[in-house]
Amino acid sequence: MKVSVIIPNYNHAPYLRERIDSVLSQTLTDLEVFLLDDCSTDDSRAVMDSYRHDPRVRQIIFNEHNSGNTFLQWQRGFALAQGEYLWVAESDDAAEPNFLETLVGELDRNPQAVLAYSHSRMVGSQGEPLDFTWHPKGSSGKILTYDGPWFNRHRMVVQNNVYNASMVVFRKSTLAAIPADYQQYRYCGDWLFWVGVCEQGQVIEVCRVLNRYRQHPQKVTANSQLDGRKWRDIGGILRHFITLFHLTPLQQRCLRGRWTKRFNKESRGILATSPALLDIRSTFPDLYAGTSLDIFLYEFCKLFGFLKQ
Numbered sequence: 001m002k003v004s005v006i007i008p009n010y011n012h013a014p015y016l017r018e019r020i021d022s023v024l025s026q027t028l029t030d031l032e033v034f035l036l037d038d039c040s041t042d043d044s045r046a047v048m049d050s051y052r053h054d055p056r057v058r059q060i061i062f063n064e065h066n067s068g069n070t071f072l073q074w075q076r077g078f079a080l081a082q083g084e085y086l087w088v089a090e091s092d093d094a095a096e097p098n099f100l101e102t103l104v105g106e107l108d109r110n111p112q113a114v115l116a117y118s119h120s121r122m123v124g125s126q127g128e129p130l131d132f133t134w135h136p137k138g139s140s141g142k143i144l145t146y147d148g149p150w151f152n153r154h155r156m157v158v159q160n161n162v163y164n165a166s167m168v169v170f171r172k173s174t175l176a177a178i179p180a181d182y183q184q185y186r187y188c189g190d191w192l193f194w195v196g197v198c199e200q201g202q203v204i205e206v207c208r209v210l211n212r213y214r215q216h217p218q219k220v221t222a223n224s225q226l227d228g229r230k231w232r233d234i235g236g237i238l239r240h241f242i243t244l245f246h247l248t249p250l251q252q253r254c255l256r257g258r259w260t261k262r263f264n265k266e267s268r269g270i271l272a273t274s275p276a277l278l279d280i281r282s283t284f285p286d287l288y289a290g291t292s293l294d295i296f297l298y299e300f301c302k303l304f305g306f307l308k309q
Contacts, residue, residue, distance in 0.1 A: 002030035002084055003100055003169070006077030008070050009035070009091035013042040015214060018094050020051055028100040032058045034080050036073045039066040071183040071190070078175055086172050092214045093166035099210040103169040106143060106204045114148065114201035115170040115194070117162055118210035125216040134163060144205040148198040156198065157241050158258060160191040167211035174200050185233040192237050228276035231263065235284035250297070252286070257298030260290030
């Protein structure tokens, strides 16, 4: 088996059929699919059951109780998977038909590579293109290859450049070396997970838009903004990176500048009336309570390629 596709779902019935169809329509056909539902309360069960007779859909599993953590669903899928490569296809996203053929082809050509990812188009709840991109320099069509440890220390330490699981294919063989502690970060544990994968080999960036990354009001990451859960997870992961990558005092100041800038921007207008966010800032002053000089240092270092995005 070439590719195991894991589709973890919770209450994404409006998007689920498009998601599954985009997987089953891949030009690379040597795949198996696992549909994992985390006790949805919408019509997800009916949508999933309609694929029960497709031989590529190996198992459909409905949890009796909601786990509250998508990464537990990831682990369940990993345990079932028989493929050489894994694709966690989030249930509210979709892919171009040549997504797997392109990324798996690059991994096959480079045995030293452990992970390949494409660029994404941001879309709204109805599939409409959004006026935002993670790739302001555009998608040139180039194939870029990075040393994984370098990629972690220069790209991932600043922010999660592998920002959506749906745009990634990686080798199953990397799982044995990834600690389970990523699961404790419910809202951004994938960041820590991808760092664990990238540390084991080369990383391939396919500069083509092959994934559709959906934004909608029900998204877990969006709902965790106001109560501080997202910021608490980010803070825990960044402190882990400071130790893991042995960041210098200057690098730590740059990191503080970057995340202070983002925290201030995203909490503008609500910070004073949000006890949760005020508590987060006081809990992580080394990351979210920097000075204007910290922000300047970050911008300066970014300009000259230090801790670059």
